[in-house]
Amino acid sequence: MENTTGTIRLGSENFEFPIIEGTEGEKALDTRTLRAKSGCITFDEGYGNTGSCISDITFINGEKGILRHRGYAIEELAKHSSFLETAMLVIYGSLPQKSCLSAFRKQVRESASIHTGMHSHFDGFPTSAHPMAILSSMLNSLGAYYPKMSSNNREQDLAYFDETAALLISKVRTIAAMTYRMKMGLSFVHPAEKRYTENFLHMMFSEPYSEYDDKHGAGKALDLFLMLHADHEQNCSTSTVRMVASGGANLFASVSAGVCALWGPSHGGANMAVIKMLEEIHAAGDDGSKFIEAAKKGEAKLMGFGHRVYKNYDPRAKILGKSAEGILSSIGMNDPLLDIARKLEQAALEDEYFVSRKLYPNVDFYSGIILKAIGIPVEMFTVMFAIGRMPGWIANWKEIAENPKSRIHRPRQIYSGETQRDYVQLVDR
Ligand code: CMC
Numbered sequence: 001m002e003n004t005t006g007t008i009r010l011g012s013e014n015f016e017f018p019i020i021e022g023t024e025g026e027k028a029l030d031t032r033t034l035r036a037k038s039g040c041i042t043f044d045e046g047y048g049n050t051g052s053c054i055s056d057i058t059f060i061n062g063e064k065g066i067l068r069h070r071g072y073a074i075e076e077l078a079k080h081s082s083f084l085e086t087a088m089l090v091i092y093g094s095l096p097q098k099s100c101l102s103a104f105r106k107q108v109r110e111s112a113s114i115h116t117g118m119h120s121h122f123d124g125f126p127t128s129a130h131p132m133a134i135l136s137s138m139l140n141s142l143g144a145y146y147p148k149m150s151s152n153n154r155e156q157d158l159a160y161f162d163e164t165a166a167l168l169i170s171k172v173r174t175i176a177a178m179t180y181r182m183k184m185g186l187s188f189v190h191p192a193e194k195r196y197t198e199n200f201l202h203m204m205f206s207e208p209y210s211e212y213d214d215k216h217g218a219g220k221a222l223d224l225f226l227m228l229h230a231d232h233e234q235n236c237s238t239s240t241v242r243m244v245a246s247g248g249a250n251l252f253a254s255v256s257a258g259v260c261a262l263w264g265p266s267h268g269g270a271n272m273a274v275i276k277m278l279e280e281i282h283a284a285g286d287d288g289s290k291f292i293e294a295a296k297k298g299e300a301k302l303m304g305f306g307h308r309v310y311k312n313y314d315p316r317a318k319i320l321g322k323s324a325e326g327i328l329s330s331i332g333m334n335d336p337l338l339d340i341a342r343k344l345e346q347a348a349l350e351d352e353y354f355v356s357r358k359l360y361p362n363v364d365f366y367s368g369i370i371l372k373a374i375g376i377p378v379e380m381f382t383v384m385f386a387i388g389r390m391p392g393w394i395a396n397w398k399e400i401a402e403n404p405k406s407r408i409h410r411p412r413q414i415y416s417g418e419t420q421r422d423y424v425q426l427v428d429r
Contacts, residue, residue: 004018004019005017005018005019006018006019006029008029008031008034008038010038010040013038015034015037015038017029017030017031017033017034018030020051020054022054024059024061028051035412041412041414043414047234047239048308052234052239052242052409053234053242053399053400055233055234055396055399056070056093056399057069057070057090057231057233057392057395057396057399058070058090058231058232058233058392059071059233060232060233060309060310062307062309062310062311062312063311063312064312065310065312065313065314065315065360066315067232067314067315067316069086069089069090069230069231070089070090070093070094072089072095074228074315074316074319075315075319077089077227078224078227078228078319081095081227082196082223082227083196083197083223083224083226083227083230083388084101084104084105084108084169084196085101086227086230086391087169087230087390087391088100088101088104088391090230090231090391090392090395091165091391091394091395091398104166105195105196107163107166107170108166108169108170108196109170109191109193109194109199111166111167111170111171112170112171112173112174112191112199113174113190113191114142114171114174114175114178115145117145118138118141118142118145119178119188121137121138121141122134122178122179122182123182125182127182127183127185129183130263130379131176131179131180131183131379131380131382131383132259132260132262132263132269132382132383132386133263134175134179134182135172135175135176135179135259135383135386136256136257136259136260136263137256138175138179139168139172139175139252139255139256139259140252140253140256142168142171142175142252143250143251143252143253143256146164146167146252148160149163149164149167149250149251149252150250150251150252150253151250152248152249152250152253154248154401157250157251157401158401158402161251161398161401164251164252165251165394165398168251168252168255168390168394169390169391169394172255172386172387172390173196173199173200173203173387174191174203176200176380176383176384176386176387177189177200177203177204178203179380179383180204180377180380181203181204183379186207187208188203189202189203189204189206189207190203191203195219196223196226197218197219197220197222197223197226198214198219200222200387201214201218201219201222201374204376205375216327216330216331217327217330218327218373218374218375221323221326221327221370221373221374222374222384224319224320224323225320225367225370225371225384225388226384226387226388227388228316228319228320228363228367228388229316229363229367229385229388229389230388230389230391230392231389231391231392231395231396232363232389232392233309235267236261236262236264236266236267237258237259237261237262237267237268237389237393238258238389238392238393238396239261240257240258240260240261241254241255241257241258241261241393241396241397242396242397242399242400242409243257243409244257244258245396245397245400245401246400246406246407246408246409247408247409248408251394251397254393254397255390255393255394255397258386258389258393259386262382262385262386262389263382265303268364268382268385268386268389269382270303270304270362270364271304271364271367271368271371271381271382271384271385272368272378272379272381272382273303273304273364274303274304274341274364274365274367274368275337275368275369275372275378275381276303276378277291277300277302277303277304278337278340278341278344278368278369279337281340281344282336282337282340287340287343288340288343288344288347289347291344292344292347292348292351295353296351296353302344302348302354302359303364304317304361304362304364304365304366304368305348305354305359305360305361305362305365306357306359306360306362307360307362310360310362311358311360312358312360313360313361314360314361314362314363316362316363317360317361317362317363317365317366320363320365320366320367320370321345321361321365321366323370324338324366324369324370324373325338327370327373327374328369328373331373333373335369335372335373337369337372338369341365341366341369345361345365348361367381367385368381371384
């Protein structure tokens with residue numbers, strides 16, 4: 001990978017460093033030895049210019065709006081693949097053979113139940129608890145039921161990796177459905193012999209007296225939603241998973257931390273915030289123009305717009321924007337929020353403020369409209385993102401765990417506090 005070098009000049013001294021080049025031509029100055037050589041560290045709060053790892057999983061070109069998993073364009077995957085097939089691609093690196101995919105589907109289907117000991121954990125939460133708080137706690141607790149797979153002994157955790165990966169992809173969906181039912185005061189619905197998303201909808205919405213009937217293709221729409229969220233390189237939650245994994249933590253603990261990182265409104269929580277924003281705009285009788293003006297003045301944020309990496313249309317938003325129309329028309333639903341979203345998008349794409357800052361719709365802009373149409377309550381939206389992102393977290397954990405050279409992630413800081421002081425006894429203060 002190394003081909004050439006770059007020089008940093010500090011005062012009158014030159015320091016030379018290798019330049020690393022990725023397979024898509026991205027270049028990075030490898031400054032790992034800078035402090036040892038010069039006493040200086042690099043400062044990059046928010047990591048906008050820092051490569052934290054070398055990864056084979058996902059490629060993004062934010063300027064061109066390109067997203068590829070293991071070399072396959074997201075548009076192709078959205079057209080031909082499914083969530084579980086893309087999960088295998090993201091985790092294992094290649095498109096699976098038919099027999100492997102069938103075996104994986106079977107393993108996921110057979111791992112869907114949650115140990116009955118865990119059912120009582122749900123009773124410990126108030127019904128007002130946020131589903132993301134429940135999800136992260138439950139995923140970490142889950143590890144306690146599988147001690148062999150969550151040993152924090154790298155070799156052992158890796159020996160059980162395939163089983164753990166299928167188990168987490170399966171059970172995250174069961175826990176999500178159970179969380180919803182607990183909050184609604186409904187009894188849990190056991191998983192059935194169904195495909196991935198259909199089983200999820202069954203566990204969410206079936207009742208003892210009536211089985212959920214997916215007559216509008218909600219399962220298909222949900223599969224696309226999950227697939228489009230499968231991985232997105234070094235975002236906040238994935239970096240968190242890698243950070244936790246770098247200390248040697250098991251996969252359950254690492255993805256549980258990922259859920260916490262995803263929760264915030266600048267990251268996965270944005271899908272909830274978008275719908276709340278659209279509802280407020282609708283309730284205020286605004287067509288979006290007042291909101292745009294407020295965002296320009298810094299009084300509001302246009303949720304679902306902007307991205308650290310994309311300085312062009314997020315390709316996932318393009319796909320979801322189109323499929324939102326499809327699912328609404330198949331349900332025969334006319335959601336005024338979709339019209340507001342379209343108007344907001346159009347206005348922002350023509351407005352100097354958004355154009356000059358290269359702010360485009362991101363994945364969260366249309367995803368909430370789809371989830372709402374399927375009948376998922378707004379509070380569960382970020383949980384849906386977490387189900388979709390599970391393969392990416394697992395793949396990134398694997399990359400860290402399998403790398404014999406991987407080191408604990410331990411950034412440095414610039415200390416800006418008090419310099420040394422003498423302790424003052426309590427009586428003298
Ligand atoms: N509405 C209005 N102005 C914005 C927005 C927005 N959504 N996003 C960025 N800006 C402005 C920002 O105020 C700044 O203006 P100025 O240069 O005048 O100070 C400029 O654009 C650059 O923004 P930034 O804050 O430096 O961008 P960032 O890379 O630090 O943040 C972001 C990226 C995604 C956190 C931010 O765009 C944002 O908060 N967007 C809304 C929340 C959202 O939709 N998040 C989901 C992200 S995609 C899915 C995921 O990662 O989970």
